[in-house]
């Protein structure tokens with residue numbers, strides 16, 4: 601069989617969170633809860649659902665390749681020009697477009713670890729070089745990332761908030777960092793969880809956009825808007841950068857239902873507020889549960905919580921929770937990430953399952 605070149609062969613495929621249906625099939629567990637992919641447990645925006653119903657009758661038509669109405673609405677909301685926006689099949693596609701547009705073999709991208717794994721996979725796919733800078737106190741070490749810039753650096757990825765730790769970089773940290781970044785290096789600030797952030801210290805990345813820096817800000821409809829299944833996200837950048845990326849964008853990369861739903865969801869303040877409320881209350885409940893078990897966690901600005909352990913127990917913990925119908929995400933040997941879910945149905949199930957495992961196995965785990 602035909603074989604890919606080595607730089608493709610060495611990519612480890614992305615492992616998504618286990619789908620609920622698979623757990624039902626494999627372990628015969630009814631009513632499992634999925635807290636593995638940072639989805640919105642409140643469901644999609646009801647206004648989006650209504651818009652979708654109307655949109656199905658037009659499915660014989662190709663979508664509007666320009667996302668005209670959504671572009672217009674977002675441009676007004678953000679106070680920018682329409683040509684400073686790019687839409688993607690999820691923000692994932694925009695990460696891919698940025699890398700494929702601006703990087704070639706041997707070029708470098710600086711990124712943190714652990715952070716969103718897709719960055720390194722795509723860089724590898726274009727034969728680029730990943731320059732990995734470990735997190736410091738669970739946050740992007742922006743000082744070290746700036747020091748990692750070389751003549752070959754093309755892109756720097758900053759997930760703010762970071763996935764999987766839920767931490768943010770502050771305005772002061774970003775200011776100091778941006779001063780050290782050369783003009784022709786693209787800073788990708790991935791704000792997939794932007795709408796969940798409550799810290800007043802959160803960096804306003806739009807400020808650097810207004811200063812006409814080479815920055816690409818990524819947002820998505822997959823998280824608080826509850827539209828992961830439709831795949832739609834957007835990027836904000838200067839018109840020149842957007843037009844370079846448009847060279848390689850597929851003409852109909854964002855489907856028509858996604859465009860309609862996103863446009864409706866954008867105005868659904870009630871759904872957004874409700875989702876934020878569920879997250880804030882869930883966060884407090886999970887913190888309390890973890891504290892009562894003596895489990896270390898990182899305070900989050902997103903819709904998930906990162907927990908760390910002193911021993912290599914993440915894989916075992918994942919399996920034990922799975923048996924009880926709770927799907928979480930192991931993150932290396934000593935950490936797990938759990939999405940904040942609905943109070944009773946999900947968060948309580950998670951804490952109770954964890955308590956059960958902890959009480960039964962705690963001593964073994966810790967020995």
Ligand SMILES: Cc1ncc(COP(=O)(O)O)c(C=O)c1O
Pocket residue numbers: 637638689690691692693716759762763790792819820821822828831832833
């Ligand atoms: C930091 C980060 N960026 C981007 C994405 C991708 O989101 P989308 O569904 O818009 O492709 C995710 C999804 O989990 C994420 O955690």
